[in-house]
Each structure stands twice: as C-alpha cells, then as structure tokens.
Amino acid sequence: MVLIAKRMINITFPDGAVRQYEPGVTALDIAKSISEGLARKVLAANVNGQVVDATRPILTDSTLQLLTWVDKDGKATMWHSSAHLMAEALEALYPGVKLGYGPSIENGFYYDIDLGDRTISEDDLKQVEAKMVELSKRNSEYVRKEVSKADALAYFTEKGDQYKIETINELADGSISFYTQGGFTDLCRGPHIPNTGFIKSIKLTSIAGAYWRGSEKNKMLTRIYGITFPNQKELDEYLTLIEEAKKRDHRKLGKELELFAFSEKVGLGLPMWLPKGAMLRERLQRFLQEAQIASGYLPVVTPHIGNKNLYVTSGHYEKYGKDSFQPIHTPEEGEEFMLKPMNCPHHCELYKVSPKSYKDLPVRFAEFGTVYRYEQHGELHGLTRVRGFTQDDAHLFCRPDQVKEEFQKVIDLVMYVFNSLSFTEYTAQISLRHKTDRSKYMGSEENWELAEKAIIESAAEKGLNTVVEYDEAAFYGPKLDFMVKDALGRKWQLGTIQVDYNLPERFELEYIGADNQKHRPVMIHRAPFGSLERFIAVLIEHCAGKFPLWLAPTQVKILPISDKSQAYAEKVAELLKKAEIRAEIDDRSEKIGKKIREAELAKIPYMLVLGEKEAADNVVAVRRQSKGDLGTMPLEQFTTMINEEVANRKPIE
Numbered sequence: 001m002v003l004i005a006k007r008m009i010n011i012t013f014p015d016g017a018v019r020q021y022e023p024g025v026t027a028l029d030i031a032k033s034i035s036e037g038l039a040r041k042v043l044a045a046n047v048n049g050q051v052v053d054a055t056r057p058i059l060t061d062s063t064l065q066l067l068t069w070v071d072k073d074g075k076a077t078m079w080h081s082s083a084h085l086m087a088e089a090l091e092a093l094y095p096g097v098k099l100g101y102g103p104s105i106e107n108g109f110y111y112d113i114d115l116g117d118r119t120i121s122e123d124d125l126k127q128v129e130a131k132m133v134e135l136s137k138r139n140s141e142y143v144r145k146e147v148s149k150a151d152a153l154a155y156f157t158e159k160g161d162q163y164k165i166e167t168i169n170e171l172a173d174g175s176i177s178f179y180t181q182g183g184f185t186d187l188c189r190g191p192h193i194p195n196t197g198f199i200k201s202i203k204l205t206s207i208a209g210a211y212w213r214g215s216e217k218n219k220m221l222t223r224i225y226g227i228t229f230p231n232q233k234e235l236d237e238y239l240t241l242i243e244e245a246k247k248r249d250h251r252k253l254g255k256e257l258e259l260f261a262f263s264e265k266v267g268l269g270l271p272m273w274l275p276k277g278a279m280l281r282e283r284l285q286r287f288l289q290e291a292q293i294a295s296g297y298l299p300v301v302t303p304h305i306g307n308k309n310l311y312v313t314s315g316h317y318e319k320y321g322k323d324s325f326q327p328i329h330t331p332e333e334g335e336e337f338m339l340k341p342m343n344c345p346h347h348c349e350l351y352k353v354s355p356k357s358y359k360d361l362p363v364r365f366a367e368f369g370t371v372y373r374y375e376q377h378g379e380l381h382g383l384t385r386v387r388g389f390t391q392d393d394a395h396l397f398c399r400p401d402q403v404k405e406e407f408q409k410v411i412d413l414v415m416y417v418f419n420s421l422s423f424t425e426y427t428a429q430i431s432l433r434h435k436t437d438r439s440k441y442m443g444s445e446e447n448w449e450l451a452e453k454a455i456i457e458s459a460a461e462k463g464l465n466t467v468v469e470y471d472e473a474a475f476y477g478p479k480l481d482f483m484v485k486d487a488l489g490r491k492w493q494l495g496t497i498q499v500d501y502n503l504p505e506r507f508e509l510e511y512i513g514a515d516n517q518k519h520r521p522v523m524i525h526r527a528p529f530g531s532l533e534r535f536i537a538v539l540i541e542h543c544a545g546k547f548p549l550w551l552a553p554t555q556v557k558i559l560p561i562s563d564k565s566q567a568y569a570e571k572v573a574e575l576l577k578k579a580e581i582r583a584e585i586d587d588r589s590e591k592i593g594k595k596i597r598e599a600e601l602a603k604i605p606y607m608l609v610l611g612e613k614e615a616a617d618n619v620v621a622v623r624r625q626s627k628g629d630l631g632t633m634p635l636e637q638f639t640t641m642i643n644e645e646v647a648n649r650k651p652i653e
C-alpha cells in the first residue's frame, strides 16, 4: 500500500504565524482548531485581503484574518446578513413583497422593498422584529450557491421580482451567486455570517421613502432601517446613545439656545447666525486668531466671488464646475464670476503680489473665508452639510525643506485648539500615495518623499495617535486629517492639513533661492476647525449646549426674587458689564423657582439669586448650572472667580 502525502496549504495569520491545513479548510474550521470560543465569535474572514464567508473553502496558501464583532468588516457582515434576515421576515409577513437592495451602512442596515398596494408604518416594525427574532433562533446557515444567469433569471421571473431581474440583467454570467437561509433565497455576492443564530438583538429603527436606484424617475420604494447586535447589552447601550444624541442634536439646541436659524426664503442650506451664535463665532475666531498671530500667520481678506478664469487656472472649474453653483454673469459680454468654493486661488494671487526670496518663506496667509458649495437638498443637514460656510483657512507657502517644521507647528496649533475646547480624544489619519503605482500624482518623487516622511515624523514626534492609509492622498499631495471623538464616543472629522504641489505649479508661484535661481514653493492648506459651522455643530453636540464659560453666550443670569430687588439686580448687572461679564436679568414677575428652572434649561452657567437680604448685605447668592447652590459671596469675589475661569479657558466638566 502506498501512502500519498496530502499537500498541505500554509495559512499566515496577522501576527506572522504560519500554520498548515488541508486544502478546502474553512476559516471557521481554522477558528475551531484554535478554540471553540473563538469559533463562536467568527462572523467572516479576510482571506488574502478579501472579506469572504467564514464557511468558504480555502484552497491555496493564504493570509487569514478572522473577523469578529470588534472588526469593522465583521460588523458590516453581520448587519448585511441581518438585512437578509429582515427580508425573510418580511416575506413571511407580507407574501409577494419585492426586494431592491439591502446593504449594511455605517450603523446597521436597510432594505428597500416594494409592498405593492400595502403600506407599512413604524408600528408594524415590532411585528417584523419579532418575526426576525423567531427566525434567528433557528440558526439557519447562510448557504452560498453559484448560479448561471439563466437560472438566476428563471428563479426571480417565477417569483415575480422585477428589481432582482433588473439587477441580474446587468451582471455577467459566471459571476452570480445566491444565498439561502431557512426558506429565503436572495441574489447576493456575499459575504454573510455563518448562521442566523449570531443575530441576538434586533431593533428596526425607522422607515423612509427611497427611489429605486436613487433616481426620481423610478418608483418610490419603502426603506426599512435596522440595527442588530450579538447581545442585548450592546443594543441597550446603542439605544441610550441614540436617545442622548437626539437630546444633543445641534439643530434642536441651536434653536433652543437662539444661536442660528435657517429660512427657506433665504435659501436652503444657508445658515444665518442670531446674535448669541454670532458672538460665539466671534469668540472662537478671536481665540484662533490670537493663536495664529503668535504662530506667525498674517491675516488677509479676499472677496466672496472670483472671476471664472481664476478657477479655470486652478483647475477647480474643470473638476467641480458642473456640480457647483453656476457662474454669475455681468452685463458685460463674456464676463463671468463664480461664488468662491475655496480660498486657495485668491491666496495664490496674493502670494504673487510681490517677488519672494527664500528668506521670505514661509509666508502664512490666514483668512476666515466664507465659501459656497452646491449640495443637493437631500444631503443638507443642519450646520454639518450646508451650502455656505466659513473656513478657518490658511495657506502656508514654504520651501520643500520647511515642510516638516510647518507641519509640526500646525499640529501644535490643532492640538492646542482641541485641548482648549475639551476634545481630549482624537486620532489622525495620514493619507499617503499608493504603495507602488505612482503614475497619478503631481509633483516630483523627491518632494513627495520629503513631505510624506515629514508628515509621518511630525505626527510621531508630537505623540499623535495615527493611522496610515495608502492610496488615500490627493493627486496633488499627502495629507493629515484629524478625527475627534465626542462625549458620546462618535467620531467627527474636523481639522485637516494638506500638502499641495499642484496649485503652485498652476499659478506659477516662485521664490528666488539661495542659488539665485527660481524655485517653486510648496503650499500647505490647513484648517483646525474645518469650518466654523461644522465645528460649532460638533461642539454643541459634544458639550450638549453647555459651553465652557469663556464661550457661553450668556454667562450669568440675574434672578431678582421680586420687584423689591429689581434696583439691586440692575446695579449688579451694571457692575458685571463693567467687568466684561455677559449677564442678563430675568425681570419677569415669575416665581424664583421657575426662573431658576428656566435658566438651568437654557444652560446658563451661573445664576445670581437676589432678594432683599442680598441687597441689604451687598452680596450675591450664586448657583452653578447643574451643580446647585454655591453660597453667598460679595460681588467682587464672584467677578474674580468668573474672570479667572474665563482667562484659564476652563474646560467643560
């Protein structure tokens, strides 16, 4: 008898360890060979860089990462599989329902469905959830089957689902697969989790209308959103977070705190700032301006529009012209202006006003420049997606050898801004070129290497928590983006620093080097806030409208107990004004309890309760928002306390 040794395949794990398995082994088998506990957690697998079913046979030497709930791709696989489970439940409850697309999204999943003449309301979702729970408990496997185009079409023709038929018609024969779990089959490329039993906790969150394939020409389908978790605890935490996020929604708080407003008559997506919001903006601007002046920035001011040719030169017209606000015509033949979509081209022209030598660099032009960008109606959202906004913009023009130092200084500035505003958790993404394909980039290899190295080193030296992403750089330069985590743990992209080799070329910017020759400066775009609108939106949600004292629109509410202490209240208000403290009197003839409650709700940091006794003793009774009574003190002591808190920019507690 001859024993033929089976050829084994090498599986390389993320830590570099290599183990041998028989060909045809699945990621789930491999997980089981490590531990049963691990196998119970595996949702999908990354095999050679591709996310696949954990039950797919692996036939050749491969790299393998087992994906669980902690991995982004693990979550996405679970959520997409949950969309299939929801479809199965819908089919059971509403026979004849037709299905569009059912992808996973950032938080959960949705499925677009066509219920024919029937309608579904949010009240019906409970029943769908219950059905999903029932089906999930069957632990039905998600079984993959490759099918021919003809068979795929036959299946859905028989079923009468024109959406699937339309989708299949666009697919190439030989690339089509079905997935079946329980009694439900869907057209899908996958991957999916091993079985429905992984889906333990289910919440269908909302219903919306969505045009088939996003086109208004097509039928409006019903989109059902949902989210699932591997346990009840995480679902509960998520629901609490959603509730808290609703309370902190900047659109709601912005209205309540009288910060900003929108008017359809003025135009969608064009925020207007009420006095309290405008003053908050000004304080933020002043704060950054002071820091910038200390860092060698020079202020400039440029107009809100620019000649169309400016954007033809910059390349923006070619790239964004069609999808932007259209040119403004003047009575003069052929003269066209664009609403400014960015400040950079204006600043390039300012750089050229006078000749520069290597000793003049870096030149740092800063401007709170308002720009206008067209966004579709459906994309607009409060202050975070708008059509007009003010960037805390600056452009640094420097020599290639100065890039690193400039980067370090900008990182310092951004960190100073975040720390001053109690954003203590942030990470930075460094976006570099494609690892090997360098054909699409503008600028010399030498300068790119210098800049990429400068960014990586500066970030490391500043102790920034970074992730490096290849192939994420713009064609014109590498960049570094800051993501902050807010009080609810949500991530927001704020500040950005970006190297640019393109605009200096297009605008033919020059400086005379030490060698007496002409050279191109490097341009760096940077904005620590990103935009004032977006930053304030994030700040409102981060601090739930309880701004740190130095930013609070109203710092002190003076609450006279009755008409008898009105005169004393006015005297206190006058003295606070002299001490540059922003105070208001609530002189309505309401009960003091009600006045305190309302000041609390309005998130006013300090309240001064003034009765006849306080007037007689020439003192103030102080209350701190959400903390309560701080006792009685002379007004002078109070103003000193306030001014110190403001001067130190004491963060929110």
Ligand SMILES: [Zn+2]
Pocket (backbone or CB within 6 Å): 080, 081, 084, 179, 186, 187, 188, 189, 190, 191, 192
């Ligand atoms: Zn699927």
Ligand SMILES: [Zn+2]
Pocket (backbone or CB within 6 Å): 342, 343, 344, 395, 525, 526
């Ligand atoms: Zn710029």
